[in-house]
Amino acid sequence: MAPVLDPMIGRYLRLDIDGTRHRLYFEEAGQGIPLVCLHTAGADNRQFRHLLADPEITSRFRVIAFDMPWHGKSTPPEGWEKTEYRLTTASYTAAIRAFCQALELDRPVVMGCSIGGRIVLNLAIAHATEFRALVALEAADFQQPWYDTAWLHRPDVHGGEVCAALISGLIAPQSPPTSRHETLWMYMQGGPGIFKGDLYFYRVDGDLREKVKSIDTTVCPLYLLTGEYDFSCTAEDTLRTAAQIPGAEVQVMKELGHFPMSENPARFREYILPVLEKIASGS
Amino acid sequence: MSPADRFARLPDLLADDADLLRRGHWLNVECRVDIGTEPFHLTLAQGAIAAFDRGPRLMRSTVFTVRGTAEAWRNHWQKIPAPGWHDLFALTKRGAASLEGDLRPLLQNLQFFKDLLALPRRLPEQL
Numbered sequence: 001m002a003p004v005l006d007p008m009i010g011r012y013l014r015l016d017i018d019g020t021r022h023r024l025y026f027e028e029a030g031q032g033i034p035l036v037c038l039h040t041a042g043a044d045n046r047q048f049r050h051l052l053a054d055p056e057i058t059s060r061f062r063v064i065a066f067d068m069p070w071h072g073k074s075t076p077p078e079g080w081e082k083t084e085y086r087l088t089t090a091s092y093t094a095a096i097r098a099f100c101q102a103l104e105l106d107r108p109v110v111m112g113c114s115i116g117g118r119i120v121l122n123l124a125i126a127h128a129t130e131f132r133a134l135v136a137l138e139a140a141d142f143q144q145p146w147y148d149t150a151w152l153h154r155p156d157v158h159g160g161e162v163c164a165a166l167i168s169g170l171i172a173p174q175s176p177p178t179s180r181h182e183t184l185w186m187y188m189q190g191g192p193g194i195f196k197g198d199l200y201f202y203r204v205d206g207d208l209r210e211k212v213k214s215i216d217t218t219v220c221p222l223y224l225l226t227g228e229y230d231f232s233c234t235a236e237d238t239l240r241t242a243a244q245i246p247g248a249e250v251q252v253m254k255e256l257g258h259f260p261m262s263e264n265p266a267r268f269r270e271y272i273l274p275v276l277e278k279i280a281s282g283s
Numbered sequence: 284m285s286p287a288d289r290f291a292r293l294p295d296l297l298a299d300d301a302d303l304l305r306r307g308h309w310l311n312v313e314c315r316v317d318i319g320t321e322p323f324h325l326t327l328a329q330g331a332i333a334a335f336d337r338g339p340r341l342m343r344s345t346v347f348t349v350r351g352t353a354e355a356w357r358n359h360w361q362k363i364p365a366p367g368w369h370d371l372f373a374l375t376k377r378g379a380a381s382l383e384g385d386l387r388p389l390l391q392n393l394q395f396f397k398d399l400l401a402l403p404r405r406l407p408e409q410l
Binding site: 144146147151156157158161162164165166168169170172173174228229231234235 | 363364366367369370371372373375376377386387390391393394397
């Protein structure tokens with residue numbers, strides 16, 4: 001019997017980000033418009049595996065999902081053991097732009113979730129001309145914190161298990177158990193302190209209130225989609241953000257939470273296919 | 284049946300959940316859960332309920348306390364809870380519940396406690 005293979009292919013990309021050498025892992029599938037996918041804090045590109053395996057998407061899009069520096073199978077930069085990881089607006093933006101340039105992508109679409117959604121807003125603010133369209137999942141200009149991140153990295157609490165247990169409540173109760181637990185598994189596998197370091201960007205450095213008003217959707221279309229069960233980035237947070245951006249298309253997704261692409265791929269597909277259709281047709 | 288009456292079924296619900304008992308195997312703690320105005324004192328030993336006391340107990344010490352309004356628990360225990368009522372931290376974020384005391388054992392066993400506190404969801408709705 002022939003082997004049963006998923007269609008995506010994984011490679012390692014060598015590149016400099018802000019003068020530091022990196023070796024980033026990414027997976028890709030499909031041909032057409034480049035669609036770069038950004039995973040959530042403390043996770044990795046596997047969250048997008050269902051998009052990478054969806055012929056309706058890969059027939060028109062070259063879907064590319066990379067592990068951010070320090071995440072997944074990307075090799076942490078030399079000397080990582082001597083520093084405390086902290087993601088910032090500047091470092092996150094630099095990583096995305098460097099990745100797109102290194103792969104020589106021509107005005108890609110970028111779709112990010114959670115911190116990936118927040119940084120997509122920053123791309124719309126500061127680098128809109130470089131992108132064909134931007135899709136922000138579970139994104140807002142600001143969100144009220146709901147726990148103390150000091151619990152995420154300390155020797156007397158298992159980092160992976162506490163990260164997964166905290167975010168488990170952000171998954172909608174309707175999501176299939178298998179997808180729920182696969183989503184949690186990725187959180188259990190993050191490097192020590194990495195989820196916490198990502199949230200530095202989310203909570204301290206990445207406040208985009210006021211700045212989102214400068215987004216010009218005639219330069220680059222912007223789509224915002226948020227799950228109704230996401231109490232970290234609530235539907236109200238996203239709607240408030242979208243209301244400040246003329247031309248932004250916003251949708252609240254029923255029976256979905258903070259990880260739509262991995263917690264319930266079939267349900268998410270119903271929402272994202274029409275968005276990708278619009279982008280592909282240039283409308 | 285009041286939310287406190289539902290929570291009073293917790294010992295039987297936990298005893299019937301072999302997977303949750305397995306996951307709580309390393310847990311030994313005394314804690315308190317308030318269902319509206321009614322306190323419950325739990326003594327957990329290796330993840331099982333060793334003692335379960337309903338109602339005020341004078342000067343009973345506790346490592347940590349989870350408090351929620353009756354409305355919070357009633358909504359939390361719906362078969363499919365509505366958005367904003369479906370998780371312990373959704374409740375605390377909206378101000379319908381609070382966590383007090385030494386939270387370390389709670390955070391060390393967070394998924395266990397979330398699942399434990401959600402067990403009354405399994406009771407028939409008409410109770």
